[in-house]
Amino acid sequence: MRVFGSYSRGFLSGSALSLSCCAVWYGLLSPPGLRCERPHLSDSNLPVSSVVDTDHSLEDIHQLDTSREILKYGVPDRGPVVRSYSGHALAYDQARRVPVWVAEHLTPDSVVGPAHRKHSKFKPDPNIPAMFSAQNKDFLQSGGWSRGHMAPAGDFKHSQAAMNSTFYLTNVVPQNYENNAGYWNRFEIFCRDLTRSFSDIRVFTGPLFLPNVVEGQKKYVKYEVIGESTVAVPTHLYKLIVAENNSSDQKAVGAFVVPNEPLGFDHKLTEYQVTLEALEGMTGTTFLPLINQTKLVDLCTVDTCQLLSAQKFELHVLSSRLRNAKNREKLDKIWSELESKKLVPDTFITEIYEKKRKEFEIKEKQKSEL
Template sequence: MNRFPSYCTRLLFALALAACSREDPAPTTPAQDGHLALGNPSGAVTDAASPTNYLLLKPQYALSYHRDKGIPNWVSWHLSSAWLGASARQDDFRADPDLPAGWYQVSASSYSGSGFDRGHNCPSADRTASVADNSATFLMTNMIPQAPRNNQQTWGDLEEYCRTLARAGNELYIIQGQYGTGGVGSSGARTTIDNGRVTVPKRVWKVVVVLPVGTADATRVTASTRVIAVDTPNDNGLDPAWGGYRTSVDAIEAATGYDLLSAVAPAVQQAVEARVDNGPTQ
């Protein structure tokens, strides 16, 4: 019996070997990726013994909740065109059933008559791929008392710009938070609402990391990656143009004490966090 493979067999073996050794091409199809791929800014944990830094992990976003303030410390979410679709805005504001038993539940009516909007962190329009996704953005743990002009104009324009970047073939990691006490809404200045149970923040910030679609996202952040950091007053008299409120990630970290891109290589963090974005705003 002939112990040597035929020419055809040898050719098929060579082709198979080449296919196995060839690197797979980078994915180009947008996906719905995890929300903490670039890090957990405050080291939040899902433990009722940590009421001022309580981690809630939802399919649509992740957040650190502050029970005593009745608002999130920060909310982090992934955005690509895979999260965008045709589902309508649900407007079903409601208490979050995932909070530990016995904690005060901020409700849909908690902001009534305050002069402040129920301001989304993860926006409704960032989650339109399904009704369930959109509905999840109306949980009150995703809200802060936000000056109407800040929410509807300045922040609304920045949110729409982020969706424009996603539709253009990018994926974004977005972290939004607040700090300080006391804002100015349509009815004047307040430090708290809902009989003192909900704190009105003084400042509202956002960090946006823009990447081409791919995998292993934290490792693909480089010194040249576009990172947009914005810090605005929670004041109804602010400028509607968000570009004028750009700052550095370092400045936001100094104000909050958070480590915002902790999963990114330290040398890369140092480069991108010190820079103030000067790219387009629409």
């Protein structure tokens, strides 16, 4: 296991500030997942009883009155604590133009279906003010950084609407192209494959900005920003996985921190495993405040935590290309690659090829009869 230090001063998300504002006005934090409605501080007619519980002390009321005067012209706003979409939820960092975390819930049914990314397009999130949003041109002119999904499109094949929403740039970070297409892709496939063993998989994914420059006794965090929007390029990416079955109250948890750089097939996933506590220190986020810690087990002790091998990944990529072939010529060309690379197709890939081949034969016959 690779050891990462605990960084007590990780970047602050808008979540902490928004929640603290709610604490001032309501005397307690709002339940997770709810947006906080902020009272108008400048309204001198606002009764104290409307924002303070009667059980609070006079000192609390005095502090509230003081805050009212300090924040006379309103509470500085970094956006909603949580933003909800068709299939995922996230917290967004308006300063860096990237998400803080993105959460999703996978089931055996959610990862299959007719939805296809060919119907989706990357676009700015309409709920984000333009001054806080990334733009497509920031990535297209970045010189090699790809638009990396945090909640991957492939997790939402059950719903085209849910898949489409993953293409909002609030769900995207600048990601090394080779990492995105290779190691990270295999990591995402691993998460989907967990639905074969577990009924429910919850995944939190996001960027990290960790010390990566050492000069003498000092450490520095150095990262690139791209485009006119100055979108921050993370040094690392993380995933927190919580897997469970309906038949058991045990939760299998795995936290992983992966460098945002090219990684080959020689790197095992367990190299990048960290403790939940270490991840929370790096992100400045408490991820599972409502979970029973005594019921947690290490995911990699109940699962192999092995990513696809080079050969199996190649077959996976070719199977996707077969499904997306637009004519018989391209279909046969892809199939011939299997032979040239000496890859042995399994039953699943063979069925894909035969099905697509019959579809094209029927279309060609219908066309000839016109």
